[in-house]
Amino acid sequence: MYGSYENRNVNKKRKPLLNHFIGSYVKTFLAYAPETGIRLNSASGGVATALLKYLLENSIVEAALMPRIVFKRGLTYGLWSIVKDPEDIPKYSGSIYAPTYGFSKVLSYALPKYSHIAVVALPCYVKAIRRLLEHREKNKVDALIIGLYCLNTPSTWATKYALKYFKIDIKDVVSVKFRGRGWPGYTTVMLRNRIIYIPSSTFYGSGLGQYFHSLGCYLCSDHTNSLADVSLADPWTLPHEPIKRLGGATLVVVRTRRGLEVFEGAVKAGYIGAIEVDPVYAVQDTTLLKLSRRVLRRRSNEYALPPSFTTIVYEMLYRAGRFLASREGLWPLLRLYHRVVRPPALKAASALDYKLQTTWAKVNTNIKLLQRARVPRKIYSLAGLEVNEGSQ
Ligand SMILES: Cc1cc2nc3c(=O)[nH]c(=O)nc-3n(C[C@H](O)[C@H](O)[C@H](O)COP(=O)(O)OP(=O)(O)OC[C@H]3O[C@@H](n4cnc5c(N)ncnc54)[C@H](O)[C@@H]3O)c2cc1C
Ligand code: SF4
Numbered sequence: 297m298y299g300s301y302e303n304r305n306v307n308k309k310r311k312p313l314l315n316h317f318i319g320s321y322v323k324t325f326l327a328y329a330p331e332t333g334i335r336l337n338s339a340s341g342g343v344a345t346a347l348l349k350y351l352l353e354n355s356i357v358e359a360a361l362m363p364r365i366v367f368k369r370g371l372t373y374g375l376w377s378i379v380k381d382p383e384d385i386p387k388y389s390g391s392i393y394a395p396t397y398g399f400s401k402v403l404s405y406a407l408p409k410y411s412h413i414a415v416v417a418l419p420c421y422v423k424a425i426r427r428l429l430e431h432r433e434k435n436k437v438d439a440l441i442i443g444l445y446c447l448n449t450p451s452t453w454a455t456k457y458a459l460k461y462f463k464i465d466i467k468d469v470v471s472v473k474f475r476g477r478g479w480p481g482y483t484t485v486m487l488r489n490r491i492i493y494i495p496s497s498t499f500y501g502s503g504l505g506q507y508f509h510s511l512g513c514y515l516c517s518d519h520t521n522s523l524a525d526v527s528l529a530d531p532w533t534l535p536h537e538p539i540k541r542l543g544g545a546t547l548v549v550v551r552t553r554r555g556l557e558v559f560e561g562a563v564k565a566g567y568i569g570a571i572e573v574d575p576v577y578a579v580q581d582t583t584l585l586k587l588s589r590r591v592l593r594r595r596s597n598e599y600a601l602p603p604s605f606t607t608i609v610y611e612m613l614y615r616a617g618r619f620l621a622s623r624e625g626l627w628p629l630l631r632l633y634h635r636v637v638r639p640p641a642l643k644a645a646s647a648l649d650y651k652l653q654t655t656w657a658k659v660n661t662n663i664k665l666l667q668r669a670r671v672p673r674k675i676y677s678l679a680g681l682e683v684n685e686g687s688q
Contacts, residue, residue, distance in 0.1 A: 316600055317587065318549060318578045319522025322556050325548040326531055326577075326675060327563075327570035332543065339391040339475040340530045341539075341546035343568060344416055344442055347526070347559070350567040351414050352382040356558065357440060359406060362388050362416040363396040365473065370466040372455035376402040390475045393450050393500065403428070412438045418446040419518040426523050440558060443524025447505065447582050448516075454508035457627055459485065461502045462494060474499070479544035480530065503634045507617035514614055517598045519586040520578060525555030533577045533667050538679035549578045571678065574670040579663050585610065588656065604656030609645035613638055 314321075329335045329342030338345050351357045363374030364387065374396030379385060399421060406413055415425060422443050429439060455472055468487040475481045475496050483499035485492040521527040527549040531539055539545045548570065550556045562568045588607040589599040617638075620630035649657040 314575050314579070317583055318520045318575065319518075320551055321575055321578070322550045322552065324550070324573055324575040324578050325559070325570040326534060326539075326545050326573050326672070327548045327559075327568050328542060328545040330566065330569050334386055334389065335543050336478055337386060337476050338389040338544065339481075339546075340479055340528070341542075341544040342389065343546035343548060344444075344528055345385055345389045346567045347442060347562050348379075348385045348414060348416070349382045350562040350565060351440065351558065352380070352385065354561075354565070356561075357412045357414045358410045360385065360414045360416070361399075361402055361406060363392055363399075364388050365390065365392045365394070365471075367455070367469065367471050370456040370459075370469075371452045372472060373397055373452050378402055378406055390473055391444075393474050393504065394452055394455060395449055407432070407437050410437065412440075414440045414442060416442045416444065417524075418444055418449065419521040419523070420446075420512075420516065422521055422523045423518070440554065441524045441526075443521030443527045445520055445527060445529035445580075446516075447519065447586070448509035448513035450504050450508040451510070453624075454504045454621075457508065457621065457624075457630075458499055458502045458504040460627060461504075461631060462492075462499075464492065479539055479542075481544070503617070503621070503630055506634065506638070507614065507621040507630065511618075514611075515590060517586050517600075519580070519583045520549065522551070525552045526550050526559055527578075529578070529580070531577070532580055534573070535671055535675060538675045541679035547573075547577060549575070569678075571672055571674045573672050574666075576663060576666045576670060579667075581660070584656070584659060584663070601659065602655050604654045605645040605648040605652075606642065606656055609641050613641060 327341060327343045329338065329346035331342070331346070334342040334345050348360045348362070352360060358380065360379045361376060362379065363376045366373055366375050372394040374392040374394060376396060376398040377388075379388065403425070417425065422441055425439065425441060429437065456466060459466055459469060459472075464485060464487070468489075469485060470488060471486045473484040476484060477493065481496045482493040483496050485494065520529070529547040529549070531545050531547040534547070548559065550559050559568070559570075563570050584601060585607060587599055588601040589603050591603055591608055591611055617630060617633060620626045620633060
């Protein structure tokens with residue numbers, strides 16, 4: 297099964313509507329690195345790692361640009377690097393939920409030096425790279441852009457908050473790895489004398505992923521990395537049980553001809569296993585959230601959906617939470633606020649949306665119905681499970 301993919305016909309009639317939510321695309325897949333070590337050590341299914349290995353080992357690109365996580369004196373960030381040896385690629389696996397530095401330095405070194413590069417980047421970085429490459433007259437570079445979906449980037453001190461939340465003494469922490477050890481996986485906190493594993497969703501959901509990002513991230517609408525050649529995401533919208541059993545998988549949105557050529561090349565060469573899935577799985581709850589107009593934003597043409605009770609409450613929770621997150625002395629209050637105020641507020645807002653049948657509720661319902669109806673059965677056999685109608 298590994299290293300092969302099934303070419304199912306997808307319903308082309310829905311394409312214009314989905315374009316609205318996920319940008320242009322050619323095909324969508326559920327994919328994974330067949331190599332267990334890569335798959336288990338990665339953010340979701342190890343597709344970025346496997347694809348980069350394929351590109352470097354087969355000399356399709358000369359260098360790959362990507363960040364690596366650093367933890368120093370309680371602060372967390374990513375540092376951009378240029379990788380030429382495919383053996384080094386797995387050291388970069390996993391997600392960095394923190395700002396990354398050194399991108400422009402690495403890019404200005406790589407652009408005059410190489411003619412074929414690959415870059416792994418978040419949507420705002422991809423936008424900048426595309427603009428830069430478009431305006432480049434000399435030394436045209438062929439850059440393959442592997443984009444990650446992006447809800448937001450927490451600040452450098454957000455990890456410190458989360459470690460405190462879990463009552464871990466910062467002085468003892470040697471390193472933090474946000475994702476890995478299967479799917480959705482664990483955050484690994486390496487201490488001087490032991491290792492602590494915290495479910496990634498719990499670590500991210502402690503407030504780290506909810507209040508520590510900038511207003512820029514909050515206003516950003518490009519969740520799915522619409523300008524990349526290939527966008528990669530967690531497969532939240534597909535049945536979780538077989539994906540957990542498999543040890544992880546990545547949802548892949550192939551957007552360009554070049555992206556398809558490279559992705560199919562990696563599949564044929566056995567670096568990636570994949571099944572084609574309906575593009576409706578590329579729409580996540582957070583995709584719709586980021587496409588909804590913010591109440592406190594005047595210019596709003598980039599948002600495709602009107603605000604709803606859910607998005608307004610989400611905005612209020614973020615703004616108050618952001619204030620509490622900005623002062624370390626207020627973190628105990630933030631913890632309380634996150635635990636006591638957030639869950640009932642979001643529940644009540646969602647109930648109102650569904651009761652009054654707002655656009656938000658209608659769109660969500662329709663997307664969920666389509667997603668429930670189109671689960672590819674092959675997912676179950678990938679993980680060695682019987683097809684289970686009830687588990688969808
Ligand atoms: C800040 C952030 C927010 C995300 N938000 C969502 C979301 O809302 N929904 C969703 O479905 N998926 C989201 N993702 C993407 C998802 O978590 C996985 O990164 C994606 O599925 C690829 O997994 P993989 O196993 O194929 O990657 P891996 O094989 O683990 O490789 C990951 C690659 O990404 C690079 N990388 C890691 N962090 C960064 C970063 N901050 N900037 C640039 N490159 C980086 C690494 O250097 C490595 O090359 C987010 C990722 C990040 C980093
Ligand atoms: S949310 Fe938008 S602005 Fe923030 S890091 Fe992600 S792509 Fe960039």
